[in-house]
Amino acid sequence: MSQALAHIDGRPIGPGQPPYVVAEMSGNHNGELGRALDLISAAADAGADAVKIQTYTADTITLDHDGPGFRIEGGLWDGRRLHELYAEAHTPWDWHAPMFEHARKAGVTLFSSPFDFTAVDLLESLGAPAYKIASFELVDLPLIRRCAATGRPLVMSTGMASPAEIAEAVEAARGAGAKDLIVLHCTSAYPAPMSSMNLATLPDMAARFGVLAGLSDHTLGTAASVAAVALGACFIEKHFTLSRADGGVDSAFSLEPAELAELVSSCRGAWEALGGVAYGPGEAEAGNAGMRRSLYVSASVRKGEVLTAANIRSVRPGHGLAPRHYDAVLGRRATRDIPFGEPLDWSMVEGGEAG
Structure with missing residues (x-):
C-alpha cells in the first residue's frame, strides 16, 4: 500500500499534486553569506518550492586525517582531502538563523540535511x-531515527543503496515515528551520466517500499527530472x-537561475500533461471536431440519380455523414436534387439509414 500525501511547510506532496521542486544550495554559496x-532569493524567483542546505562542519562529518580513504580519488x-573539502563547502552554523529568516521573507521554504545529532538540535x-537524509548517510540508522523522532517530514536519498x-x-x-516520508531515487555520481539514471526504478520503489518516490538529480540539464x-x-x-x-x-553540475525556472516550468508542465486516462474528444479539441472528414456531394446529383464514387467523396469538413457509411450509400439513389458541395445526410438517400 502506498503512503498518503506528505506535507512540508503546509504544501501537500504526492498523487494529485504538482511536483515539489527543491533547489539544493550545498556549498554553492562559496563561503559568502x-x-x-x-x-535563496533567486530560487524563490524561479518558482522553486524550497531551498535545501546542509548542516555540518568538517569535524562533524569526517576526521582531520590524511590516511587511506580520507583523500578523494577520481x-x-x-x-582533495575530505576535511579540507568539507571545511570549504560547509554552511556556517551562525548563518542558519539569517538564512531561515530570509527564506520566510522571500516566501520559500528552507530546510536542511543534518549530518549529526548536534545539527538536528540546531535545526530544531x-x-x-x-529533514533530508543524504545518500551517504542512509546507512546511519541512529541519525535517521533522531530526525524521525522530531515528527518532522523526512526525505531520504538512496544513492548506492541496496533494496x-x-x-x-x-x-x-517509520519505527521512530516518521509519517511524512519521501524516498528519492539517486545516482551518487557528480555529474551523473544519463545512462546511469535507471528512472524506471521510481515506480518500483514506490510500490516496493510503500513510499512517495522522488528524484535527487545530479545529471546535467533538466531532461532526467522531467x-x-x-x-x-x-x-x-x-x-x-x-x-x-x-x-x-x-557548480559544475548545478543549474543557473534561468535553468531552474525552466526546470520548475517543465516539471509542472509534465505533471499537468499526465492527467488521467481519457479518450476524445476532450474540451480542448471541441473546436476542431468540425474539421474531421465526412461525406459530401462532389458533383451535382439529380433526383433519382445513383450515388457513386464520382459524385460522393469523403472530405473535410465534418458536417456530413460519417465516412463509415460510404459503402452503404454507394449504389443508392438520391431522394432530391443535391447541389455540389452539400454535406450528405440520410434524408437525401433513398431508403434512409434503415435501408
Whole structure:
C-alpha cells in the first residue's frame, strides 16, 4: 500500500499534486553569506518550492586525517582531502538563523540535511520544517531515527543503496515515528551520466517500499527530472548556483537561475500533461471536431440519380455523414436534387439509414 500525501511547510506532496521542486544550495554559496541569501532569493524567483542546505562542519562529518580513504580519488574532487573539502563547502552554523529568516521573507521554504545529532538540535531550535537524509548517510540508522523522532517530514536519498538497505532505513524511520516520508531515487555520481539514471526504478520503489518516490538529480540539464515526473516522481531535487562561471564545489553540475525556472516550468508542465486516462474528444479539441472528414456531394446529383464514387467523396469538413457509411450509400439513389458541395445526410438517400 502506498503512503498518503506528505506535507512540508503546509504544501501537500504526492498523487494529485504538482511536483515539489527543491533547489539544493550545498556549498554553492562559496563561503559568502550574502551569496547564500541571494541564492535563496533567486530560487524563490524561479518558482522553486524550497531551498535545501546542509548542516555540518568538517569535524562533524569526517576526521582531520590524511590516511587511506580520507583523500578523494577520481571524479570532480580528485585529490582533495575530505576535511579540507568539507571545511570549504560547509554552511556556517551562525548563518542558519539569517538564512531561515530570509527564506520566510522571500516566501520559500528552507530546510536542511543534518549530518549529526548536534545539527538536528540546531535545526530544531530554528523550527526547520523538514529533514533530508543524504545518500551517504542512509546507512546511519541512529541519525535517521533522531530526525524521525522530531515528527518532522523526512526525505531520504538512496544513492548506492541496496533494496535491503533502503528497507532498513524506511523501517528505522517509520519505527521512530516518521509519517511524512519521501524516498528519492539517486545516482551518487557528480555529474551523473544519463545512462546511469535507471528512472524506471521510481515506480518500483514506490510500490516496493510503500513510499512517495522522488528524484535527487545530479545529471546535467533538466531532461532526467522531467522524465522522472512522467514516471510519477512527486519530489525533484536539483543543485543550484547563481553562475557556474563563479566556481564552487558543486557548480559544475548545478543549474543557473534561468535553468531552474525552466526546470520548475517543465516539471509542472509534465505533471499537468499526465492527467488521467481519457479518450476524445476532450474540451480542448471541441473546436476542431468540425474539421474531421465526412461525406459530401462532389458533383451535382439529380433526383433519382445513383450515388457513386464520382459524385460522393469523403472530405473535410465534418458536417456530413460519417465516412463509415460510404459503402452503404454507394449504389443508392438520391431522394432530391443535391447541389455540389452539400454535406450528405440520410434524408437525401433513398431508403434512409434503415435501408
